[in-house]
Amino acid sequence: MIRQPDGVSLAALLTPENVIFLEGKPSKEEAVRQLTERILPQVSGLIARKALFDRVAEVEKLNPVLESGFYIPHAKFPELDNFHAVLGLLPGGFIDPVTGINVKAVLLLLSPHKPAFFQRHLNMLSLLSQTFQPELIEKLAALKDQSAAAALIKGK
């Protein structure tokens, strides 16, 4: 399994409950909105709903889609002490209007906004983009089951 030097691991982060399949052909905004709904329970009590949606909508415009067809909208919040993530798999994919790339995997990542955590935040971004290469994304998008998807990620 690909693991960062500081012990950042995807296995703990992407449990079957944190993987969802987004059916149909949602737009980029809609996909991110659905993932935000899904992540909200993880951070409720820490971040207000409106603050979360507003911030995610903001970063959704800033964060670019990677050439591999993987998209990581990510936001930092001072209220958090750990990573929170939800992975959305889109069998139909959507076309990123900026790059024209077909996106079949979107991972919403929330990180603590603390200077001491920034190195781990960078490591996590690097790890995610290293892990989610086109072959894995295609395999994940072809699956139907969240547990199988989580297991496949764990096995990488």
Next chain:
Amino acid sequence: MVPNPKFKQVFVLSTAMLSFISFWKAASIVLCDFGSSAYYAGGIAMNAFGPAFPWFIMGVMLFSGLMLGVYTESCIMFVRGGVYVVVREAMGKVMAKLSVSALVFDYALTGPISSVTAGLYLGSLLGNILPLLHINWHVPGRTFAVVFALIVTGYFWLENIRGIEESADNNLKIISFVAVVAVVLIAWSGVTLYSRGFTLPPFRPVFSHEALGWTVNFPWLRTAGLIGLVMAFGHSILALSGLETLAQVYREIEDPKVQNLKKAVVVIFLFSVFFTGLLTFISALIIPGDLIAGKYADNLLSGLALELNGPYWGRLAMQVAVVVSGVLMLVGAVNTSFVGANGVLNRVAEDGILHDWFRHLHKKFGTTYRIVNLIALIQVLIILVSRGDIFLLGEAYAFGVLVSMTFNTASMIILRFKHREEEREWMFPLNIKYNNIYVPVGMMLVLAVLVSATGMNLLTKKVATIGGLIFTAVFYMIFHVSEKMNEKKARFYAPDDDNDEKMNLRREADIHTVVPELTKTRRILVPVRNPNNLVHLTSVLETVNDDDTDIIVLSAKIARGIQSGGETMSDEDREVFSAVVLLAEKYGKTVKPIFVFSNDPFYSMAQVAQAAGADEIVMGVSGSSGAEIQLERLAMAWGMLKKADAPSKPVLAKVVWEGRQMTYQLS
């Protein structure tokens, strides 16, 4: 696997100026011109004002220390300096064009006077050696000198089209050999003087009719007292030619630049005093006066070797060493005249006063070959016109050197007032502080000497005055017309930048073909985008030792959907590289500029850094996104491109801006 290639085109900038030279090499380039006058200045001065010549040659060499001081201050102020830039800054373009036109006249003469002298020395040696070999051929001195001069000029014409680095190496070898010969000659001369005793030469100059020039029409100006001294000094000042070359090679000097410049200046001064000054003086003590004026007039140091105490074979061997060293140094001066004139004309061309046609770069060697061709052509014409007469060449010489030094010194004085706030790393000594101005009393005294000598030379050296004025006028017109043509062109197309850099760009199919050129143990990648935001590159150049570190400067042009491979650099892209080259020159550190077309600059950074095995990536802060987002995007690109089996080498990513930096480790 990444589906799309990140960039289609890689351009590598490979201009010759991006490698830097040691102070020894810089000093040797200057000395090959400046020091070579030892072989002819004494004879020419003797011809002009008689046996007092060694005092004045020594005086000129001591005065060179002061001029080196003036040039040191100007070089530090203007990395790409020289008389043109300094005078333009102080007095404006018209005076700058005049001063540089005069200077080109001197460079045009330096080659011929040096190569003809070398031919005369060689001819004299052959005249002694051929009879010993029972070869019955009378060497026709001047004809032989002309043929030899043409061959030498042709050789260095080709060498300069190939580029400076090789030439600088040659110069260092030449000067090292000359130094050894000089030490032996001085030691042997010391023994001879000890056994023979000596009489100091007279101090009072006795001028020939030709040396008086137009002053014969002004009897009150004749030779007496201070006027006579200035007149003789003016006739000896040709020994000072070559200092402008210091300004031309300063940009090539390696880090630490200012300290290395000072070291080069000390080396040049000591060498000149002991080599040109002392050997000329010793020659006058050892060689009988009639032989200096006759047999050895155009090969004085050969005469010194042959007039030493000792067996004939020993003296002949010494002459061989003197001639070989002299020929090497004098032909080195030919090279320096090419390098110097090329440098001067490139500076003026960058300022738009020489038509762009001259700056076209050689496809293979990246040199401004059309300027080199022009210099070669002028030198060949002068050699042919002189017909090997060293005194005619000497008579014409020194016009440009005096005019340019006078303009340069006057400009440096003006700049003390005009740029009073500018901090100077070094100042010419003898200053009086008045309010916030350092009044340059020392430089004013130097200027007084130069102005006196220039004025006197205009009257006494007819050939120099007429030839110099005509040549200066012609070159001034060329500059003037070029400037007008460039202005017209600028109105229709794009404005020329002040520091527009002609670049030699090599197109590569892939970044991996560039990697083998990176040979140092550490590698730092410095992405650049905005020519006005190079704080991060400055910080790297200030702190990194380029002896063990490759500094890769990457500029990535955003080109969406690139596919064809036919992309070209725009003027804006070139402007970025010009700024990079200027900065590298300022710090004297070697950089490897690479330009890529990419659809994402962060992918390019990650790809180049991974391909090159970079240890650090140093970015400037982006005004639009900010340091954190830059690092996030780099981290994502880094991870996406990283192969699972790649070695986990720690790579530092830094974002640097004024007074701050963020450092993180990519993994």
